[in-house]
Amino acid sequence: MKVLILGGVAAGTKAAAKFKREDRSADVTILTKDKDISYAGCGLPYYVGGLIESREELIVNTPEKYTALTGVKVITGMEATALHAEKKTVTVRKQDDGEVQELAYDKLIIATGASPVLPPIEGIEQEGIFSVRTPEDAIRIRSFVSDGGVKRAVVVGGGFIGLEMAENLKAQGVSVTVIDAAGQLLPEIFDPEMAGYIKKHLTQKGIRVLINTKALRFAGSGRVTGVQTEGMLLPCEMTIMAVGIRPNTAFLQGSGVELEQGKVLVDQQLRTNLEDVYAVGDCAMVTNRITGKRQWSPMGSSANLEGRTLAQVLAGKEKRYPGVLGTGIVKLPELNCGRTGLTEAQAQAAGYDVVTALMVTDDKAHYYPDSSNFIIKLLADRASHKLLGAQVLGTGSVDKLIDMAVTGIQLNARLEDYENGDFAYAPPFSTAIHPFVQAVYVLLNKLSGELVSMTPKEYLDGKAADYTVIDVNPSPSIRGARYINLTEVNGPIDGIGKDEKLLLVCRRGKRAYLLQNRLRYFGYTNTAVLEGATYFSDVRVKNAQAAVSPEEITRVKALGFLWDKNSPDRFNGRVITRNGKITADESAAIAEAAQRFGNGEITMTTRMTLEIQGVPFENIEPLQEFLAQAGLQTGGTGSKVRPVVSCKGTTCQYGLIDTFALSEAIHERFYLGYRDVKLPHKFKIAVGGCPNNCVKPDLNDLGIVGQRVPEVDMEKCRGCKVCQIEKVCPVHAASVQDKKIVIQPEVCNHCGRCIGKCPFKAFVNYTNGYRIYIGGRWGKKVARGQYLGKVFTNESEVLDVVEKAILLFREQGITGERFADTVARLGFENVQEQLLGNGLLERKAENIAAQKHLKGGATC
The missing domain is CATH 3.30.390.30 (FAD/NAD-linked reductase, C-terminal dimerisation domain)
Structure with missing residues (x-):
């Protein structure tokens, strides 16, 4: 028997290998368009993230190895272009030289898989826009991330592949935004309330998620710089397209094979409507095991099962493929x-x-x-x-x-x-x-009536609107709810009617169920337990006037909302501005948010974040959601790296370095990249464009100051009686001695004012650089930072020193102390030696993984 298989990844190779074991005499040939066969497509995101280190680990079998193991002939680089069922032949074309030929078969297996959908969006052909389907795709993506200076990525599509790519790009230090045109993540895979929980979790872990958001255009001139949506431009250096896949079945048009939206229809023996033609894997439409209706389930697991079952069918065994359940699993942060x-x-x-x-x-x-x-x-x-x-x-x-x-x-x-x-x-x-x-x-208790409950979906849909919320936690935890101590309920409860609608809520559901059981015994007939309780749902009591609990104040402070102590329930929400610079659209969104969710007022903090004032407690999550749609986020509190502060840099007449670009890099790499890293205390960073120190870099835990180091050509110095350099130097570091200019290095602050001021061109050349201060602090105990004994001329070296300082603080700081105290305790020279060495980076993984500073020292 001559069996021809089109496609050699999962279903095709599984069918071939199993059938060859069933019938060793059979002539089995696999044709594949790619040069690789049997690769781990589901492992590609983890290669991008670095968990899978080498390309070879993704390749389950090479053609040579596979042939040796199975006896199946493999021909790579050959694409099927037409099927002629009446002649039992397939027209194929070689990829390298275009040669066309016809191959005959006794049995044909279509296992051509599927390819990523690339919608016709303007700019999609640019560099930096990737799909994820083959090992070569993953290799290109990982190389682009490591070599292309990728700080921000937009993943278009919130399905399994999109979310896996988001996690693994984040693991590589990339700031990730996921957008999806649907109203939820993982549509038709998870129910909306489950998808809502996933979205909230991803946001908490530093992956921004925008639903109901469609990519309209890719900005850039040859290389992508952003994704334009209806509401905003999302800046990025990379885009991953994960909007879905399409079966590779175009070559079957006109062949007589029955298709449904490009998928090959098969029966339970994986036969098509054409004699001796079968289909398996991502190109085949099978059935759902529960409903019996047609279902497309392009998964590596089902592809392998289909391939194995088909091999048994071809061998004459009474086997049937019962269909799929759509089983799937995804790993997120x-x-x-x-x-x-x-x-x-x-x-x-x-x-x-x-x-x-x-x-x-x-x-x-x-x-x-x-x-x-x-x-x-x-x-x-x-x-x-x-x-x-x-x-x-x-x-x-x-x-x-x-x-x-x-x-x-x-x-x-x-x-x-x-x-x-x-x-x-x-x-x-x-x-x-x-x-x-x-x-x-x-579920059985619910069916029997022993438990009367309200689902999270029903709660989201407003079913609890006319219920009184009863807090059944060990201590009061739900603001505005009526608190009931479960252990003290031994009869009717004063002030609550036995026919009153009561929503019983605790942390996970058990205590609420126990209270319902007791209340039923005492004659209460209208109670409901909220399933999943506050662990799953955000429970809000309408028009609650009670003070917010200390636990909730602490929780929302971590989100960037600081309690206004002049009120029982109002908060000021910090909006991160990425160094004090925002766009006009972002400014408009913040202003609208202040009107909708706050008291209409906005203040600027000393750290160049914006605060929306007077936000009622119940408006905190809606405000965050609104800002997220505009690409903004709240935060900037806690014992971790704080948002960076920057002066105007080169846009100022004295500015020596592009502080906006540097502070943006710091923001992406350390505020976002280290957002889950707990430190002994807060860690503040400031970037100044020149030694004027407008943003006081030396009064921050770490400060960076732009430098312009003069390179003096002493041969051109005339030793003028009135020296223009001496005259212009603001710190009096320059003076003429013995008819030659002398610069006192311990006094010179490298402000660059002297450059170009010598009429004889002794001060023309210079080197731009950065001076790094460590251990500064402002507040109750002022400490002025000391600068490292080196002027850094390379931005990447500066970023490495910033990272080493953060790592040193985490590793050697004592919980509750500021970085200034750590530097003083360890000694400046000791700290400087570590920051200029490589040991801290070598210990990074161990340091980050350690369970340390779980309750840091920051109080604001």
């Missing part, structure tokens, strides 16, 4: 997100009376080190209790829970089948009652 089965909308569209439950549970024994939480959403059919889907978020083994759901769905399990599941337990791995089983219990 400190959050794993998995799903399988139907979403809530998909289940409703399929005709199910769907019931859901969302709960927060421990991911292992709560007392075990590094224990965390799972957020689990289960979906089931109300009548049959059949499990329909699962979505899980958490820092731990999310895949384990998803795989439990997959197994159950494939076996047509009811919720009751999980009820007493004897799953593995030990404190390092799980809880005594497995987290998945706990979620099943919640």
